[in-house]
Amino acid sequence: xxxxxxxxxxxxxxxxxxxxxxxxxxxxxxxxxxxxxxxxxxxxxxxxxxxxxxxxxxxxxxxxxxxxxxxxxxxxxxxxxxxxxxxxxxxxxxxxxxxxxxxxxxxxxxxxxxxxxxxxxxxxxxxxxxxxxxxxxxxxxxxxxxxxxxxxx
Numbered sequence: 001x002x003x004x005x006x007x008x009x010x011x012x013x014x015x016x017x018x019x020x021x022x023x024x025x026x027x028x029x030x031x032x033x034x035x036x037x038x039x040x041x042x043x044x045x046x047x048x049x050x051x052x053x054x055x056x057x058x059x060x061x062x063x064x065x066x067x068x069x070x071x072x073x074x075x076x077x078x079x080x081x082x083x084x085x086x087x088x089x090x091x092x093x094x095x096x097x098x099x100x101x102x103x104x105x106x107x108x109x110x111x112x113x114x115x116x117x118x119x120x121x122x123x124x125x126x127x128x129x130x131x132x133x134x135x136x137x138x139x140x141x142x143x144x145x146x147x148x149x150x151x152x153x
Contacts, residue, residue, distance in 0.1 A: 037138060043127050044127055047129075047131075048128045050125050051063070051125050059077045059079070060077075065079030069084060081129065087138075091126070095119075095122055095123075099112060099122065
């Protein structure tokens with residue numbers, strides 16, 4: 001009986017060691033630094049933590065979005081990692097959506113975070129998911145924001 005209990009405990013311990021917590025996606029900081037992206041490592045770390053706490057449930061732990069995000073019949077969170085169309089929004093629009101939430105056809109599809117996140121925390125979240133964007137995507141967004149226009153895909 002002791003042997004069976006020992007085997008079961010060992011299996012549980014080994015199984016727990018193999019389980020991994022969701023990881024924040026690795027950011028290629030060399031690509032980020034080469035593209036004039038300005039951020040602090042502290043802000044990036046805060047943004048990653050805040051994203052995992054508040055956003056990952058809908059947008060995915062790696063900001064990959066819901067698989068059905070392009071289906072107009074489904075309310076699904078878009079990717080924020082540069083593979084969707086969120087990069088086409090101006091910074092002010094990104095901030096407003098996070099603060100005030102989003103609606104589609106009068107129905108709330110994203111909650112407002114203005115009571116949970118202050119302005120700096122919202123900026124940190126944006127910096128974190130923008131750090132995931134490929135350099136060319138970020139550059140198109142940056143140039144359009146500098147000129148006051150809307151990025152074009």
